[in-house]
Amino acid sequence: MELTTTPSNETHLCDSCFSPVGADDQFCPHCGYPLKGTPEEQKTFKSKQIVNSIDMADYQKKLRIAANTLYYLCGIFILAAIVLFFVHKDEDQVLAYVIPNLILAVIFLLLGAFTKKQPLACVISGLCLYVIVQVLNAMVDIKTLFSGIYIKIFIILFLIRGIKSAIEVDRIRKESNLV
């Protein structure tokens, strides 16, 4: 590959990310490419970037599943709010049943929507909130813990897998400078 140089002000461009680099730089300050490294080192760097981009696709798929899980939870709580509204609609305290569920729905919706931007924060918070809601329900009535237990386990597994992927996505984004 040819280096594009502007002779007038001696600007060099990085071979890997094409951002301007100083003439004396050993490494690109923008992407870490070994500018003065051996061809071997430069090749290793580039293949690592390719591996990263392949891994990234897999991690992002798992993150998408985690985000969809959060959207699903949002739907569940909206549904719960609607059902509770019709069950208790003649009581004075109908709002006390409906509003907490709507608040949870809004939180899960927001967490799902921001998973792309702040993956780790959203998935961890989503998992925390989900566990807390389950435990609080179980404290009122232990039987609620076991209703739909398989779905609950899947939700928790998807979210934990999302957390693991989020850690890697964070790393790759910073390593390849996709921030």
Next chain:
Amino acid sequence: METDPNELQPGRKACVQCGELIAAKNKFCNHCGASQYAILQLTYKDRWILIKQAAFYYLLDLGICLLALVDAFETLSWLVIFDISSAVIAIAFFAYNWDDTKSCLRWESFSLRKLLTYCGIAIAGQLVVFYAVTWLNITIFSRDVYYYGFFEGYSHGRLLLIFFVAVFPALFEELAYRGYLLQVLLKATDEQQAVYITSLMFAFIHLSFISLFWLVPFALFLGFTRIKEKTIWYGVFIHFSFNLTSCLLDIYAHR
């Protein structure tokens, strides 16, 4: 003695690995190639372990908060036991990560004016929150929550209320969430996400979904103050004045 290269040359920073002075905007060191992102210094496994440790702390704290909700434990002696247990756990985790956490106990940016400004914001915030919460509780639940009622029967009830609602949480919640948890997450992820995670976890552990509308902004304010000032002490005072205002309003405005 530590010297801060940022002070010597504006726009420059020391490389995290080789210590050479490099441009502050550099993402990688142009001398040794090391990434300047703190989180890239740790491997995936190390960061996963840190997150698991944080989760373990959170589950313990959550367990205590849930037990405190059980009717049988709603007595003063149980309150003391729960508060002491959560303080001991917070101190234990803080001490276990002492090398990382000790820096946030320093208060180098101390300024009385700043402290008073922060406390002023906290008091103003509590005034808004207090009246909003009272209105919400009456509108939605047709009832009014009244913390002082719990302490009213005891001698020195007011002092007990202030101690258990204002002093104790301000100190130990800050130590746990802005001290330990935030510091550990700063190693596992970036600043912004660490603040979001600790703020939401802090808000959720109060176990009141209606209160989230003020808990989340309050926790974010504490979190970003902690990052900006690099100390937990402003947070402790903000938290204290916020809760103290709530206690005083509870005692006097509810009459």
